[in-house]
Amino acid sequence: MGASSGSFTCTTEAQMKRWHEDYKVSYRQWKIHRKSHVDHNKNFMKEVGYDPYKVDCMCDEQVGRFRKTDAWDCGNSRCGICHNDKFPKRSLTDQEKKSNLGFKEQLKDYRREY
Numbered sequence: 001m002g003a004s005s006g007s008f009t010c011t012t013e014a015q016m017k018r019w020h021e022d023y024k025v026s027y028r029q030w031k032i033h034r035k036s037h038v039d040h041n042k043n044f045m046k047e048v049g050y051d052p053y054k055v056d057c058m059c060d061e062q063v064g065r066f067r068k069t070d071a072w073d074c075g076n077s078r079c080g081i082c083h084n085d086k087f088p089k090r091s092l093t094d095q096e097k098k099s100n101l102g103f104k105e106q107l108k109d110y111r112r113e114y
Contacts, residue, residue, distance in 0.1 A: 023063075030063045
C-alpha cells in the first residue's frame, strides 16, 4: 500500500518486529526468569537429591513467551487505558454536556468562596 493507492500510514503506529529481531531480548528475559526459578529451588527446596536446575515451570521451554513485552501494556487487549487507540472517539451526549457545565459552575462558586 503506497501513496498511490490513496491510503496512508500513521507515523505514530508502532512497527512490527520479527521474531529474529526480538530473539536476543526475549532470550535474555527468559534466562532471567529461569534463573529466578533456579535460585528459588536452591534457597527453598530442601529435598535431598533434588536437582535445583530442574525447573517445572511451563515457561521452561518457551523462550518466545517473553517476546513483545511492553512497559505501557497491561496485557489485557480490552483495556481502555492501555489500548485507547482501538476505541473510536465519540462526541459527548447532551446529558454529559449538561453535567460538565454544572460541574464547571460548581468549581467557579467554590473558587469564589475561598
